[in-house]
Amino acid sequence: MTAKTVLIVDDEASIREMIAVALEMADYRVLEADNAQTAHAMVVDDQPDLLLLDWMMPGTSGIELARRLKRDTATAELPIILLTAKSEEDNKIQGLEAGADDYITKPFSPRELVARLKAVLRRATPTGVEETVEIDGLRLDPVSHRVSANGEALDVGPTEYRLLQFFMTHQERAYTRSQLLDQVWGGNVYVEERTVDVHIRRLRKVLGDDHQHLIQTVRGTGYRFSTKE
Amino acid sequence: MTAKTVLIVDDEASIREMIAVALEMADYRVLEADNAQTAHAMVVDDQPDLLLLDWMMPGTSGIELARRLKRDTATAELPIILLTAKSEEDNKIQGLEAGADDYITKPFSPRELVARLKAVLRRATPTGVEETVEIDGLRLDPVSHRVSANGEALDVGPTEYRLLQFFMTHQERAYTRSQLLDQVWGGNVYVEERTVDVHIRRLRKVLGDDHQHLIQTVRGTGYRFSTKE
DNA sequence: CGCTAATGTGACAACTTCGTGACAATAACG
DNA sequence: CGTTATTGTCACGAAGTTGTCACATTAGCG
Known part of the structure; x- marks a missing residue:
């Protein structure tokens, strides 16, 4: 089975680092971006299998990026997991409406992250037509x-x-x-x-x-x- | 077509009464329970076609009952509509995750109630006859x-x-x-x-x-x- | 025929995957 | 509220799989 690629988008390097380590231990390929602009470009160029997106970022917010990606047919299929701080919890609905497939509330354990990420990827993987x-x-x-x-x-x-x-x-x-x-x-x-x-x-x-x-x-x-x- | 049976679960008798009247006018059979315990028993015994469940109740909460019912294969197919007060709106997601099929925010009009109830019943799969x-x-x-x-x-x-x-x-x-x-x-x-x-x-x-x-x-x-x- | 490069083959150590018993956390139940 | 089921996870060993090598065999060619 080929390794899945995950793009982490967060403006805080320390958080990206933490997540990256967890994911690499679980055998995922990891890409990083610290703003929505770069992230958008990387989605198009590198075609990651999943997007881990921080809700709050300077400039274009995560939610805005999510909405934009979901609107574009070329990227609409990309599964997105939103990272939200506890105080922003009320926004869950907005996030899900924007097209996110799941959200995780900070702080979270690496275990939980990997587990939910697996679940989302599992659901997203299409089953090819298989004939005898x-x-x-x-x-x-x-x-x-x-x-x-x-x-x-x-x-x-x-x-x-x-x-x-x-x-x-x-x-x-x-x-x-x-x-x-x-x-x-x-x-x-x-x-x-x-x-x-x-x-x-x-x-x-x-x-x-x-x-x-x-x-x-x-x-x-x-x-x-x-x-x- | 035989009349559908709706089980109303709410600890406030006045609310049950109000709902019951509305439903009976719309030709539904109505059962009532004022706590989760009784409700659970009635679901098993009377096999209603739909469950109208108040979110907040003393003792086992509605949400908890919903989760339990959905977990058990014997009752998992039963459509559930949650009743929530406006102030509890944040819990929508939790409710849907627990397996509710819809939720209605109090106060609601009898018209609205019946409309959504119909919609849910329509969607509910005829549970392909469960054969041995x-x-x-x-x-x-x-x-x-x-x-x-x-x-x-x-x-x-x-x-x-x-x-x-x-x-x-x-x-x-x-x-x-x-x-x-x-x-x-x-x-x-x-x-x-x-x-x-x-x-x-x-x-x-x-x-x-x-x-x-x-x-x-x-x-x-x-x-x-x-x-x- | 004899030579060479390419391919076939058996062995094997490193690595995965799977079966299994134990355990702690949680839920069900009286 | 204590007792009993149920559940998810882990650690360990057993069983199966993989990639590589060394050597045998073969095909192609002059």
Whole structure:
């Protein structure tokens, strides 16, 4: 699973720092901005997965930024959590009306922050359309998360599963090891290219004699999933 | 169409009276209770179609009753309208979070009351007839709120019950811990993902050797309820 | 045929994920 | 108001998974 990016917007550096530490411990990527202007630009450029926004800031207030982002279709989907001081609590409603997905009252524990952040991200993540693919008696069902060959269940590990799913939905095309790492492992991982070979082998082993011919080696390039030849 | 039954819960008899008159003129059946205790019992016994609940009451507050009702699967579907005094308006959010479907601020006109009541009833899902599910001798009956295995009653805790009900009505599908938290615990709860594991374990324990194979671990993903394999 | 680069393969240590029992906090109940 | 359930979290060990390496095997080429 790729790490989610969170943009923290607060004019107080100490608070940003505190939050950043908590989030990094929980394996989130962290971006920071200290005013609404910069924040807006970063939202557009860096496309964070979530916005942690302080309510009160000099100049354009957090609430104003939230409202603006929600109004723009390009950024309307971005989940926003508002940070409010206790005395401002009455404004909760206004905040939620402006489009915030949650609000947290200062002071808060890092635990609470991370928990609510998870919950918001969870709700925001769309579930892609997942259809069963079947090729030559080899069947992969994303819904039940199962793989079977001629009706018999196969025990496929997580990485092999993703690899197979990618192949089955991208047949008849050769991919380099590098491309496979990007697509199956996810962009920002450093893994040796030869590791792909090992997983290909593991996958072939699981598929057994009946189906391993579907995964073909393209010498000097990489691999291909194909029913032909 | 049969008349809908509305349960009014308020400690002030005059207010109940006023509401009762308005509702009866609009052809509703009316029940009354002056405290949360009685109200809870009446909800269970008389199964009203809607609950009109005063926020502030001596003893268990309305909000507390609402929360309790929403937490229990047997009564979770009951639409609730909260009555709040103007000065308590800040608590709106709290009320909605507790599961209320609407709130009305005192003083209100009988007209308004009936209008919103209609609206809520309209929205309220006909609670798709709750049917007993039986799989492999494992039976869950939503009406009596009971679980049995091969005829023998099982002692299932509230959370385990909801989890099992969800699984039995959503077989053959792998769910992540996140999705289970959303579906079984409800969206706005901040709970660690691993907590799901613990409840899965508790559920498996209750199901015993005969049926625990129905709950399968999908490594790297989550869990699945299935009769196969 | 012999050489070389590319790929296949088995082993393995580091790392994740999962199952499990215990525990404290909270809620339900009489 | 004390007693009993229920719940969420944690810590630990077991089980499964991953990336890497060393070495074996193969394909391509002159």
